[in-house]
Structures are given as structure tokens and as C-alpha cells.
Amino acid sequence: MNRWGKSLLIAALVGVVAMAFRVSWNALKDVATATGADETAATLYPFVVDGLMALALVATLVLTGDARRFALRVLAAYTLASLVLNYVHGLVPELHDEVVDWGRLADWDPANWALVLLATSLPVGSIYFGSDLVAKVLHHRPIEHPTSTPNRDQSAETCVNRSTADLEVSTPAPITPTPAPAELPAAPVVSLVKSTDRVPVGVVAAESTRPRQATGRVPDVARSSRPNRTADQLLTEARTATADWTDRELTAEGIRKAVRTSPAKARVLRETLRAERGQSAGTGEAVA
Structure with a gap:
């Protein structure tokens, strides 16, 4: 009207x-x-x-x-x-x-x-x-209506609760397994003191292979309890952990928790495993 x-x-x-x-x-x-x-x-x-x-x-x-x-x-x-x-x-x-x-x-x-x-x-x-x-x-005070709508609040809460490991933004390329480099032969250790001679007090043996530390000794608390793993080792562990998983359960968050790695590496592992499963499915259909 x-x-x-x-x-x-x-x-x-x-x-x-x-x-x-x-x-x-x-x-x-x-x-x-x-x-x-x-x-x-x-x-x-x-x-x-x-x-x-x-x-x-x-x-x-x-x-x-x-x-x-x-x-x-x-x-x-x-x-x-x-x-x-x-x-x-x-x-x-x-x-x-x-x-x-x-x-x-x-x-x-x-x-x-x-x-x-x-x-x-x-x-x-x-x-x-x-x-x-x-x-x-x-003395009446009017009720202030919220500026945000329920749908907007719900979508914002969904975005917050969603794991960062499952986001599809800027997903890196799958890992391509590379052959491990050949190990170099160890250098011969030459002893400066004869075996029959006694080692004088204060003399340091030359066969010590401990590297010299430039910045001092790292405290034990700051050291990581898990050794650094290569991409191949992470991929092998992920294959073993997700062998009986379905395609729906194969998420980056699940892989991250299973192999205890970072979200970025978990996304890469997820894409690699999905690609391998896709190739296996295509091969099976061709054989059939």
C-alpha cells in the first residue's frame, strides 16, 4: 500500500x-x-x-x-x-x-x-x-536485531569448523617417487697413533666422526622425538595406513592424523593415493 x-x-x-x-x-x-x-x-x-x-x-x-x-x-x-x-x-x-x-x-x-x-x-x-x-x-528499550542472518552465521561456523587439511585451495601436485641417491663410499679413517703405542693424556683421536657444532648444543627438549622422513617414507607409511580405507575415508585430515605430518604434506599424500587408486581401477577395468 x-x-x-x-x-x-x-x-x-x-x-x-x-x-x-x-x-x-x-x-x-x-x-x-x-x-x-x-x-x-x-x-x-x-x-x-x-x-x-x-x-x-x-x-x-x-x-x-x-x-x-x-x-x-x-x-x-x-x-x-x-x-x-x-x-x-x-x-x-x-x-x-x-x-x-x-x-x-x-x-x-x-x-x-x-x-x-x-x-x-x-x-x-x-x-x-x-x-x-x-x-x-x-523506560522501554527497543530490541536490537542482529545484522547477520542465520544462514550467514551457519556458513561462517561451518568454515571455522572445517579442517584446514580438507580445503581444496592451492593443492600441490602429487609426489612422484624418485630413486634414492647412491650412497658414497665412506672415507678411510687414518689413525695418527699406532695401535702399539699408548694414547697420551689430552690427545683426541682423529677417527672421531662427530661434526663440529657451530651454534652450540641443541637442548633435548627442543629436539623432535620423530626423525625427519623423506617423501618416499611418508608415502609408504600412508599406503600402509590407508590400505583398507574407502575412497570417502581417504581425506587429508585422516592421513595427517595417521602418519602424523603437516596439513600441506597430508594434502599431497591424499592426491597421490587417489591418483594411484584411480590408475589401479583403470588397469582393473582394462584387464576385465
Whole structure:
């Protein structure tokens, strides 16, 4: 609906409410006069009852939660009270006359006492409930809606929980097994001291093959408990560990945990094993 249509709808609503208030105003004024109110009080009495209904309606549109339910209860209670007093005004013709029997709204005494109590308690209730509603509206803080949508939060959480070893970004090429280099013959060790001679004190044997350390001795705590493995050794261990795995279980994260290597090497091993399985499957089909 455009702005013009909304404005026309609001104007029509205001007109209907104003006319309904004028009709109810006549009945409530006569009831107030019958309960002993003077001319000024009787004129203001409809504003006390129907005016609080309008205030409760506005508070209902603003408040939320328990405060909104409280405003709805006040609106329902005063609407019912106004309906009862308008109904009594239609049943008692004497209320339309200028001279009425004060304090008499019904012929039956219990009903008359209840109606007089209802009519006289509405102004006091308007003071209490109206003040409470205004305080709730003034202290109400609107709820801030989150900027992110549930789908966006869910996708972000999925990205965080996903293992870095299973990401398909910038996957290196498979490892191609290379022949191990031939070992060089060990150099002959020449002893500077004859076997028959005794080794003097303070003389270091020349056959010591321990390399000289340039930066000092590495602490035992800093040393890795697992020796460095070559690419072939990693591939062999991965083949053995994943021999009975299915293609779905063959993930980089699983390989990384099985052979205890880095995520990058695990991705390379995964691609290599997948390529080998693909070649084996192609060979099997050709033979069949």
C-alpha cells in the first residue's frame, strides 16, 4: 500500500474512533452524573475511561513481552467496563432525564452496588494504570536485531569448523617417487697413533666422526622425538595406513592424523593415493 492509501486509512480510523467516542461520551456522562459527579466532572468522565483505552492501545503497539501483555489486560478491562456502563445506560431510561436518582443504576441492590463501585473506581484505576503504562513506555528499550542472518552465521561456523587439511585451495601436485641417491663410499679413517703405542693424556683421536657444532648444543627438549622422513617414507607409511580405507575415508585430515605430518604434506599424500587408486581401477577395468 502506498503512502496515500495509508494516510487515507489512518484518517478513516481516526474518524471512526472519534464518532464512537462521541456516542460513548453521552452514556458515560449520564452514568457519572447518576453517581454524584457535577457537570464538569461528568464532562471529563468519558475522557478518563475511553482515554485510558486509547493510551493502553498505544502502549500495546510500543511495548513487548510482559509489559505488552499488561497493556493488553488494561485495554481489555477498560473496554469491558465501558461496554457495561453503556449497556446500563441503555437499560435505565431514567439516566437520560435531567433529574436522576443519585446512586441508583439498577433496581436490584447487589447489581446497583456493583455498578456504582465499577463507575466510581474507574477514575482511580485510570490514575494508577495510566501512570504505570507511561512509565513502561518511557523506560522501554527497543530490541536490537542482529545484522547477520542465520544462514550467514551457519556458513561462517561451518568454515571455522572445517579442517584446514580438507580445503581444496592451492593443492600441490602429487609426489612422484624418485630413486634414492647412491650412497658414497665412506672415507678411510687414518689413525695418527699406532695401535702399539699408548694414547697420551689430552690427545683426541682423529677417527672421531662427530661434526663440529657451530651454534652450540641443541637442548633435548627442543629436539623432535620423530626423525625427519623423506617423501618416499611418508608415502609408504600412508599406503600402509590407508590400505583398507574407502575412497570417502581417504581425506587429508585422516592421513595427517595417521602418519602424523603437516596439513600441506597430508594434502599431497591424499592426491597421490587417489591418483594411484584411480590408475589401479583403470588397469582393473582394462584387464576385465
